[in-house]
Amino acid sequence: ELIAFGLWLQKSLGVHAIVHVGAHGTLEWLPGKAVALSDTCFPEIVTGSLPVIYPFIVSNPGEAAQAKRRIAAVTLGHLPPPLTGAGLDEAQQRLERLVDEYAQADGLDRRRRDRLAKLIVETARKTGLASEAGVAKTDQPDEALRRIDAWLCDLKDFAVKDGLHVYGRAPEDEVDPLRRQSAEAEKANLLAALDGRHVKAGPAGAPARGRSDVLPTGRNLFTSDPRTMPTPTAHDLG
Known part of the structure; x- marks a missing residue:
C-alpha cells in the first residue's frame, strides 16, 4: 500500500x-x-x-x-x-507529610520519631507505595524509610510531558x-x-x-x- x-x-x-x-x-x-x-x-x-x-x-x-x-x-x-513536574498524588502527599514530620522529630522526640517511622512504613505498605519505592519485606525500618524518602524526592522532581x-x-x-x-x-x-x-x-x-x-x-x-x-x-x- x-x-x-x-x-x-x-x-x-x-x-x-x-x-x-x-x-x-x-x-x-x-x-x-x-x-x-x-x-x-x-x-x-x-x-x-x-x-x-x-x-x-x-x-x-x-x-x-x-x-x-x-x-x-x-x-x-x-x-x-x-515539561512539567510530575508532582505527587494524594496518597503520596500524605506519605510525604509523614516523612517530613519524621525528619522534624528526629533528634528531638525519640518516641514520636519511632511512632512515625512505624506509621510511615505501615502506610506505604497499605497503599502499595512501598513496592513502588523498592522497599522489600525484609528491609529494616531505617532502610525502608531511606528508600521511601529517596523515591518521593525523585518522583516529585521528575519531569513529564505536559501535552x-x-x-x-x-x-x-x-x-x-x-x-x-x-x-x-x-x-x-x-x-x-x-x-x-x-x-x-x-x-x-x-x-x-x-x-x-x-x-x-x-x-x-x-x-x-x-x-x-x-x-x-x-x-x-x-
Missing part, C-alpha cells in the same frame, strides 16, 4: 514535495540498503526524486540521521513537548525568547524548504538536558557536532 501511495503521489497527483509529519515514521525503515540506496530499495521507490521535508523532534538525533541517510530528508528540528508541541507555535505563557524564536523559525524554515531555499543546519539534542545550543529550532538537524570532535579521550588515544 505504501509503495502504491508513493507512486500515486509521484505519477498521478504530481506533487512537488513530501512533508513527512510524525517521527519516526515507516518510510525511512522500509527494506533496502542502509546507505546509498538503489532504485530497488523500498524508500527510493516510494519517494523517487521528490524532496522530503521532515519536521523532527530536536531531541532525537539518532532517528533523524536514519531519515537523512535513507530518504535524503531535510529534518527540521522542532521543540519537544513542554504536545504544536509545530510553529509557542505557548501563550512562554517567556523564554529562544523558544519563541523557535516557533517562528519552524514556520519560516518549513516554507523555505518548500520553496527550495537553503535551510541553515543546526545541532540536535535535548533542551531540557542543558543543550541550549539546539535553540532556536527549525534548523536542518545534524547529529555530530564538529566542534566537539575529536573528544579529549579520542585525541589522547590518537
